[in-house]
Amino acid sequence: MRMRWQAALALTAVAVVTGCTATVGGSASPVPGQGPVVQAVDACTLLDEAQVDALGYESPGRSMPENKKLRQPPMCLWSSKDDVEPSAILNIGLATDLDFNEYVSGAVKKSEPQRIGGLSWTQYASILESDCVLYTILGAKSFAYVSVSAGKLERSCELAKVTIPQVAAHLPGGQDAPPITPTGPVKTEPGGPLLAVDPCTMLKPDQVAQLKNISPAGEKDNSSTVPNATFCLWDDTDGDDGQKAFEVWLGPSTPVGQWPGAKGVEPTETIDVGGKKWGLFPNMGGLRVTCGATLAITETSSVQVVSGFIGDDTKTCDLVKQGLPLVTANLPG
Template sequence: MRFRNSLAIGLAVLTLGGCTSTIAGTASPVPGQGPVITKAEPCALLTQEQAEALGVTYPGKERPADKARKVPGTCRFSELEDAPDGVALEVAQSFELSQGEYLNGALPGEKFGIGGYTWTRYATILGPAYCSLITELDPKTFVEITSDAPGTDESKACDMAKAAAPAVASHLPNGQPSPPLTPPPGQKPIEPAGPLVSVDPCSLLKPEQVTPLNLAAARPMNGSSRDPKNGCQWDDTDGDKGKKPLDLWVYTATKLEDVPGLEGTPVEQVVAGKKWVVYSSPDSPICVAMLPVTETSSVKIDTGDLSDNAKACEIPQAVMPLLTANVPAA
């Protein structure tokens, strides 16, 4: 997942053009009151439990402060590998570096009252797809939380930073205890669910149903990623050319649009009352057909014809009615 280098690499901060809307919350503690910060420990501002709740890795990876460049110590908590729309989170904490020195005169923008502190957003030279929330602890100490937008939706740039702010604030002087944390949608991997969870892929086509298709006996296959966990293959029996093997994969934690290998023009086809989506191209010998069962579970069949592209979908068209009857209903 691409992620910007945070403000902690010394990039300048730009004004937000006077945006000053405020979300109701508790005002910041008066700078200078409360326990004194004697050193910066940005990686200590999230516990393992909090990181797991937010859907980021733990422990974080720390980058030391660079006093000459006016860069605070920063901790990066990467997104989980299988999160569909995950983003990384960075937390910076200064020591003997003031917020004013760091921001270099930038004007404050939108404010959020979270966890007993007022967090102010500042625009960065990297644009609205990135979010920087900063709060001042005392004249020589501040904390910054940064995140970016998943995909191209710039309106979600601050979602992760705001989700983490209660946890970070709970570790600051006079900060409020953190409530249960809610990560932004897509930040954590989808949990396997639905009627396909316990299905053996090789059981979805019976031997007598495969015999007329001139395919070999079923052979289990292991998935190379978290989802699907397994699949099934019926090998072709006509040599190196002609029909390809029929591969069947069961997905239980993947949205249809995130299933790999869906190339060609998608065409919806209703078979026995169930909607299939068939992917093929006149220039390709491959034909893929998907049967969505729930929003995050589906059955995928993948085969083709190496001698005649026009015949690539012959086996899928023969198999689709069989699978429609054999696949458990949602």
């Protein structure tokens, strides 16, 4: 089953949102014989493009309209830039006709109200323990929220509290937004021993034959998410369940801690292969069926091996562990 692991690293965000100063284009007039026209709220207007860029997220955000049936206010989702660590999802919501207490529906309050950006914000528990979400009440049936998912609750809350003053500036009663110091690592130019290496040479034909349920021919491609990275994918041959494809990724400008799914996460195990120390990541990126292993080549370059198993959690890392000695033997230098 061909299934690139990075394509599966998606977070499903379900949230709520606020207030009445979101920009709505045009003017609305009632239709004869009907009630007044309700203008749509676009939560993406709670950050402008310059703020989104400085906070380290990709523009444009994904606007999601109100869903009254699900009691979901308008919201907007942004993903962090590829070179920003740790990777995160930002979710901002704006409710203009929704009772706040009905919306949170008994969620546990995680903090006392705190004054940020001229408004009072309170943290509530989220469905996902690593997500940090803070709400501000704007009126009888109007509230806003800022939610960040960055893998760890502490880091998520740090990013949320940096974002809130920027959002508050677009809400009634909010203060002017303070300047933002753009964050993110310095981009590394590709170089070192991986620069001219074909990732499909990381397994020789006789070595591929040792890996059960893996096709003999690998396919090379360039990464669309990791700058300058290339990878080779040997597809699995046992259908949709069972063994997943075997992938070798080369990052000539990717430090070992910068691979998506491993950012900000400590390996659960170190595997020594002839003096080369691989870090193992079961459930890579929060995906139960995916396992990865990373190895530093230089301070600014690294290798990653990814596979997995569907249907038996005890086998998730089996093929990765089996393949590490084979890949290690073919590494340059």
